[in-house]
Amino acid sequence: MEDRTAKVLVVCQEPEALEELSGWFASEGYSCVTTTRSDDADKLLRSDRFDLVLGDLDMPGLPAADLLALVQTLPSIPAVLTATTLENRETAAMSVEAGADSYILKPFMRKDVLIHAAAALKRPRQVSAAEDQAAREREEEIVFRLLAAIGRRSDETEEHVRRVGLYASVLADGLGWAAEPTREIRLAAALHDIGEVAIPDSILVKAGRLSPEEYALMKKHTEIGANALDGSELSVLRMARDIALAHHEKWDGTGYPKGIVGEDIPECARIVAIADVYDALLSERVYRLPLSEDEAFAIMVANKGKYFDPRIFDCFLRLLPEFRMIRGLMQDDDDLSIDFSELL
Numbered sequence: 001m002e003d004r005t006a007k008v009l010v011v012c013q014e015p016e017a018l019e020e021l022s023g024w025f026a027s028e029g030y031s032c033v034t035t036t037r038s039d040d041a042d043k044l045l046r047s048d049r050f051d052l053v054l055g056d057l058d059m060p061g062l063p064a065a066d067l068l069a070l071v072q073t074l075p076s077i078p079a080v081l082t083a084t085t086l087e088n089r090e091t092a093a094m095s096v097e098a099g100a101d102s103y104i105l106k107p108f109m110r111k112d113v114l115i116h117a118a119a120a121l122k123r124p125r126q127v128s129a130a131e132d133q134a135a136r137e138r139e140e141e142i143v144f145r146l147l148a149a150i151g152r153r154s155d156e157t158e159e160h161v162r163r164v165g166l167y168a169s170v171l172a173d174g175l176g177w178a179a180e181p182t183r184e185i186r187l188a189a190a191l192h193d194i195g196e197v198a199i200p201d202s203i204l205v206k207a208g209r210l211s212p213e214e215y216a217l218m219k220k221h222t223e224i225g226a227n228a229l230d231g232s233e234l235s236v237l238r239m240a241r242d243i244a245l246a247h248h249e250k251w252d253g254t255g256y257p258k259g260i261v262g263e264d265i266p267e268c269a270r271i272v273a274i275a276d277v278y279d280a281l282l283s284e285r286v287y288r289l290p291l292s293e294d295e296a297f298a299i300m301v302a303n304k305g306k307y308f309d310p311r312i313f314d315c316f317l318r319l320l321p322e323f324r325m326i327r328g329l330m331q332d333d334d335d336l337s338i339d340f341s342e343l344l
């Protein structure tokens with residue numbers, strides 16, 4: 001939490017009331033800016049960051065709707081209290097419906113004002129659409145820069161992880177997931193093999209078949225990735241952790257690292273299993289050309305209910321045209337080098 005004094009803007013046309021209000025706020029340790037002009041409120045709100053705005057709805061030129069619409073456009077949305085006289089209570093009540101935190105009846109009373117202000121400031125603040133969008137873009141940039149930094153040590157080309165992310169979000173959407181987790185799985189899925197960073201190159205880029213010992217070590221990338229992502233408060237990283245840990249689990253319980261079965265495997269990981277294998281089968285290996293879609297399909301269909309959750313697999317079949325389109329738009333140009341037999 002940022003440690004700063006809460007900053008309050010009071011917009012009210014009565015100078016005595018303003019003086020009183022700013023004295024009360026100051027006595028409670030708030031930093032307070034006041035104005036008697038509604039057109040100043042606009043300028044002040046855009047030039048500084050306020051935690052709370054107290055707007056007197058009885059002053060001309062300050063319709064609640066305008067004030068509330070204005071704060072929604074700010075990068076950091078302040079709490080809003082409106083104030084009015086008893087006769088205008090209806091207007092004040094409407095302002096709450098329109099998004100104000102609460103309203104205060106005039107004449108102002110110290111206790112009343114301070115209680116409402118404290119309560120409004122305690123409420124978690126909404127994030128504006130612009131800030132939300134910026135946060136998403138930052139999240140995305142961090143994920144893909146991280147992946148780029150780790151580099152292309154294995155077959156996990158940047159195109160591969162991006163495609164797996166896109167396939168996963170197409171599947172999540174097809175399964176009826178809400179918009180936010182559907183957006184998140186696109187990034188979370190791209191981190192599925194992040195644990196490979198700890199696997200020696202001699203294993204990771206080995207062209208031939210891995211020895212049992214090497215394969216046992218390779219399998220550890222699931223737990224290593226999950227450990228690296230563990231404990232985050234960000235839902236996208238919590239999902240990424242589940243995916244990293246369980247993307248090699250199989251529906252019939254023969255996968256790794258835990259051998260869990262069916263719906264005990266997080267749904268996000270069951271989704272990524274299909275997306276990852278589909279893309280891997282159609283990708284080139286140093287020792288073979290990509291499989292044709294028919295060949296890849298024969299393998300995948302044979303694994304419905306074994307490797308893959310049958311319900312998600314049916315969704316995958318339905319959405320195949322979208323998968324093909326993504327594949328067509330995002331081609332690999334890399335040589336890949338992992339033993340395909342380890343995928344299935």
Ligand SMILES: [Fe+2]
Pocket residue numbers: 192193221247248
């Ligand atoms: Fe993996």
Ligand SMILES: [Fe+2]
Pocket residue numbers: 156160164192193276280
């Ligand atoms: Fe992969």
